[in-house]
Amino acid sequence: ASPSSSPSSSPVLVNCPGEASSIGATPDYGPITVIENQGGYVKFQASQTFSDGEVCGLYTNYNSTEAPASTTVTNSVCEVDSKVPPGLYGTFTAKCYGGKAEISILVYEPGQDPGIVPSIPDVCGDVDEDYTARYDFVIPCGECEPPTQLTCEAAGEDAFATDDFETESSVWPFGKSVNGHMQICENAMVAKTYDVPTDTMSLLLEFDMLEQGNDSGLYDFLIRIEEHSYSPFGAGSTVTNFDSSQMEYPDFADLGYFHDAMVSIVSVDTTSNKFTVEIPSSWYSSSNTLTVGFEVVSEGCIGFDNIKLTSKCETELCPVDAILESTRSSEIFDRPAIEVLETNSDNVTFAVYQNFSDLTLCTVATWFDSAVTLGDECPYENSVPPGEIDQYEARCDADGYARVSLFVYDPRYSTGGVSPQVVVPTPCAFSPGIDSSQLSQYNYRIPCDPTCPPETFQCEGSEPFYESGDVVILDSTLSEFGSTLAIPSGSASVNVQFDLEENCGWGSTFDDQFYLRVGSNYLDPGLFKSNTQEIESGSFDIGYYDNIEVVSKSASTHVNTFTLNVPSSFYSPDDRLVWGVKLYSNEGAGCIHVKNVKSWASCDVDCEDAVLESGTTSDWSGNVVINNELEIIGRLGVSEAGSVTQQTPPATSAFVEIELALVATAPNTLPVSFSVEAGGEKVDLVLADGNQNIGSKSNDVIGWTKRVAGSDEYFAYVTVPGAVYADSFSVSFIPGNEFGIKGYKVSAVCTKPEGARKLDEEDSRLQPPVGEPGVDGEDYSYYCLASDFPCDGGVDFVHVCHYSSRLGYQTFCIPESDSEVLRFYAKDYCGPCVGGFASA
Numbered sequence: 001a002s003p004s005s006s007p008s009s010s011p012v013l014v015n016c017p018g019e020a021s022s023i024g025a026t027p028d029y030g031p032i033t034v035i036e037n038q039g040g041y042v043k044f045q046a047s048q049t050f051s052d053g054e055v056c057g058l059y060t061n062y063n064s065t066e067a068p069a070s071t072t073v074t075n076s077v078c079e080v081d082s083k084v085p086p087g088l089y090g091t092f093t094a095k096c097y098g099g100k101a102e103i104s105i106l107v108y109e110p111g112q113d114p115g116i117v118p119s120i121p122d123v124c125g126d127v128d129e130d131y132t133a134r135y136d137f138v139i140p141c142g143e144c145e146p147p148t149q150l151t152c153e154a155a156g157e158d159a160f161a162t163d164d165f166e167t168e169s170s171v172w173p174f175g176k177s178v179n180g181h182m183q184i185c186e187n188a189m190v191a192k193t194y195d196v197p198t199d200t201m202s203l204l205l206e207f208d209m210l211e212q213g214n215d216s217g218l219y220d221f222l223i224r225i226e227e228h229s230y231s232p233f234g235a236g237s238t239v240t241n242f243d244s245s246q247m248e249y250p251d252f253a254d255l256g257y258f259h260d261a262m263v264s265i266v267s268v269d270t271t272s273n274k275f276t277v278e279i280p281s282s283w284y285s286s287s288n289t290l291t292v293g294f295e296v297v298s299e300g301c302i303g304f305d306n307i308k309l310t311s312k313c314e315t316e317l318c319p320v321d322a323i324l325e326s327t328r329s330s331e332i333f334d335r336p337a338i339e340v341l342e343t344n345s346d347n348v349t350f351a352v353y354q355n356f357s358d359l360t361l362c363t364v365a366t367w368f369d370s371a372v373t374l375g376d377e378c379p380y381e382n383s384v385p386p387g388e389i390d391q392y393e394a395r396c397d398a399d400g401y402a403r404v405s406l407f408v409y410d411p412r413y414s415t416g417g418v419s420p421q422v423v424v425p426t427p428c429a430f431s432p433g434i435d436s437s438q439l440s441q442y443n444y445r446i447p448c449d450p451t452c453p454p455e456t457f458q459c460e461g462s463e464p465f466y467e468s469g470d471v472v473i474l475d476s477t478l479s480e481f482g483s484t485l486a487i488p489s490g491s492a493s494v495n496v497q498f499d500l501e502e503n504c505g506w507g508s509t510f511d512d513q514f515y516l517r518v519g520s521n522y523l524d525p526g527l528f529k530s531n532t533q534e535i536e537s538g539s540f541d542i543g544y545y546d547n548i549e550v551v552s553k554s555a556s557t558h559v560n561t562f563t564l565n566v567p568s569s570f571y572s573p574d575d576r577l578v579w580g581v582k583l584y585s586n587e588g589a590g591c592i593h594v595k596n597v598k599s600w601a602s603c604d605v606d607c608e609d610a611v612l613e614s615g616t617t618s619d620w621s622g623n624v625v626i627n628n629e630l631e632i633i634g635r636l637g638v639s640e641a642g643s644v645t646q647q648t649p650p651a652t653s654a655f656v657e658i659e660l661a662l663v664a665t666a667p668n669t670l671p672v673s674f675s676v677e678a679g680g681e682k683v684d685l686v687l688a689d690g691n692q693n694i695g696s697k698s699n700d701v702i703g704w705t706k707r708v709a710g711s712d713e714y715f716a717y718v719t720v721p722g723a724v725y726a727d728s729f730s731v732s733f734i735p736g737n738e739f740g741i742k743g744y745k746v747s748a749v750c751t752k753p754e755g756a757r758k759l760d761e762e763d764s765r766l767q768p769p770v771g772e773p774g775v776d777g778e779d780y781s782y783y784c785l786a787s788d789f790p791c792d793g794g795v796d797f798v799h800v801c802h803y804s805s806r807l808g809y810q811t812f813c814i815p816e817s818d819s820e821v822l823r824f825y826a827k828d829y830c831g832p833c834v835g836g837f838a839s840a
Contacts, residue, residue, distance in 0.1 A: 052174035059106035087191025096141035181305035191293030210303030224293030329440030378428035387482025459603035475591030482580035491601035653748035784819035784830035
């Protein structure tokens with residue numbers, strides 16, 4: 001029989017919107033949830049609660065609210081759903097007749113014995129009654145206020161839905177209550193549908209996965225969101241141990257994407273893992289509901305606990321992350337290889353990273369539909385170290401995505417080979433080598449919506465714009481770390497400061513070497529230093545290469561602090577700076593912990609340094625002129641204590657730098673100690689018997705000394721904040737120390753150096769950059785020469801053409817040494833831009 005056809009008035013319900021009551025056979029779990037009751041009709045959700053696996057067919061029979069073909073009969077309908085897993089499968093609206101709405105659900109499953117042969121409504125068609133069970137329900141109709149929906153703002157930052165399974169009744173259908181959590185066993189499915197607060201821009205799903213002592217020790221399951229299921233460990237893979245020290249997955253490692261929902265995992269202890277799934281609004285926006293489920297596909301049982309859903313009210317992640325759709329590779333990697341920088345309905349701008357390996361890989365190529373050339377492009381780089389490679393701009397397709405493929409070739413990376421072999425696309429001119437079975441391919445799609453402008457910020461002061469505590473440990477398994485900093489627009493220079501901690505058994509010699517990376521340059525700061533006396537005195541070492549200033553100082557017995565002062569030529573015009581640390585060799589037992597990173601910028605690009613005063617034999621207060629022939633002022637040959645003071649014009653600049661030209665008159669008495677006082681602070685300095693650059697610091701006043709190689713002459717530099725400089729400085733002589741002052745210079749300077757400001761490029765304390773060796777044996781001399789393409793910047797300045805995905809080709813006048821970076825950009829070339837690629 002079909003649902004009743006006798007209309008009647010609607011009663012007033014005590015329990016509104018009311019519940020569905022079973023007539024006859026009653027399932028273990030109620031499948032009907034009433035969500036709205038307006039007297040004339042009832043809106044309800046139907047769930048598959050009849051089996052812990054997929055049901056072959058469900059037939060939902062009710063009276064539709066649509067007008068029937070005849071006014072004398074009802075409009076009975078029968079909705080059919082096939083292969084229905086547990087959980088919500090549909091939302092329906094039934095018309096009320098006789099003060100009630102009647103619903104029938106037919107469950108068809110070949111092989112089942114329904115017990116009682118059911119009556120099949122004609123509207124449901126030809127259904128095999130021998131394998132069909134029928135369940136009938138009635139819902140009393142009444143006038144109800146529409147249910148109040150929770151808003152995202154009202155939900156706040158706490159989870160709006162939580163399942164901790166502390167009671168038997170809280171366990172989902174077909175799950176078991178075991179020790180305060182929900183247990184699911186082999187081949188069983190569970191699911192639950194949640195109401196999502198309105199205006200929710202994205203959802204965060206969290207849950208714990210618990211080891212249950214399976215005999216096999218293997219655990220594998222599927223996460224279900226709506227009608228889709230996802231294997232977090234990959235098809236056919238298993239987890240054999242939950243110990244974070246032994247798992248492949250580091251804390252909060254990205255496991256991958258479930259369509260466009262990002263899945264992450266963190267190991268909690270030896271028996272549990274915590275999963276997080278970031279779910280965009282497209283999953284639930286049409287209904288404001290979300291179905292979550294789990295299926296165990298390995299033998300034995302798995303526990304689930306602490307399931308939480310939290311709504312995020314702010315704008316969706318903008319821009320949306322790139323989605324890894326498919327791979328042709330035997331290798332996996334933990335960190336994303338694409339960063340999306342800007343999106344709109346037409347184009348996306350993205351950066352590509354060599355995050356595949358800590359090795360320097362032979363080749364990485366990027367294939368995409370270019371928004372600049374309006375056609376396929378496939379730029380590639382050779383000898384690619386870890387870190388950012390370049391930025392590109394791709395066009396969006398008709399489906400609203402930009403498609404990007406990355407190709408990686410290196411015999412040391414794809415050791416297992418790729419079968420069948422990857423076919424290099426026609427636009428890609430790179431050669432993968434003799435064995436193309438070691439070429440990997442990663443295919444991404446980047447959502448073009450929502451529209452997200454590039455994230456930019458202006459240089460506004462000396463406060464750090466980037467800070468990070470615990471970064472990475474370099475050891476025998478990870479030899480190089482590379483990172484990109486987004487630099488505030490308008491920054492004249494940038495300081496990058498970080499700690500390197502020796503903590504893995506290097507012993508007392510600290511003789512393992514490492515390099516500091518700035519862009520494509522690898523600087524050699526020498527051996528790891530740790531000296532108790534230096535720590536106590538606050539002294540530091542300084543070095544310089546090609547306008548990069550490097551300061552090293554001991555922070556503790558096993559920690560050195562490095563500060564890199566990097567001029568804008570290393571990050572212009574894109575305002576992105578690549579830096580990092582590389583072990584010279586990762587074959588030993590030692591390791592370096594990179595931590596406490598912070599970066600700040602100097603903003604005054606219009607400021608110019610200016611000399612306030614300079615002199616040689618001027619009349620200093622308290623001065624004793626010993627030998628005018630040498631043009632030395634001070635206390636030459638006098639070993640008693642004393643001091644000289646020099647008045648200078650006032651300074652309004654951010655900083656004042658005092659430069660002293662010194663001579664050691666009794667070299668056999670080195671080292672010589674003295675001090676300089678300025679700005680109310682005193683720094684103790686040393687003329688050392690060697691070529692070290694040694695400095696010290698007292699609050700914000702910094703001093704250092706530098707020896708002129710092969711002579712008894714030195715320079716001392718002291719930097720003082722302009723706000724505290726009192727228009728004078730003093731040099732104090734310590735008893736038993738003899739030296740003279742040949743001259744001095746006081747300058748108003750714009751930016752604060754953390755040590756040296758001007759050092760010779762030949763300074764042996766900091767070696768020139770080390771280029772990664774090329775397969776063709778290049779010697780890494782300057783890439784472009786001023787003799788070939790001179791420009792007006794200076795004697796050693798050269799014209800180069802640089803390609804930017806956002807700005808196209810631009811001509812720059814840069815120092816010869818800066819042209820080294822062109823080695824790493826396939827589209828850049830020496831000489832001014834001539835309308836595209838350089839001609840052969």
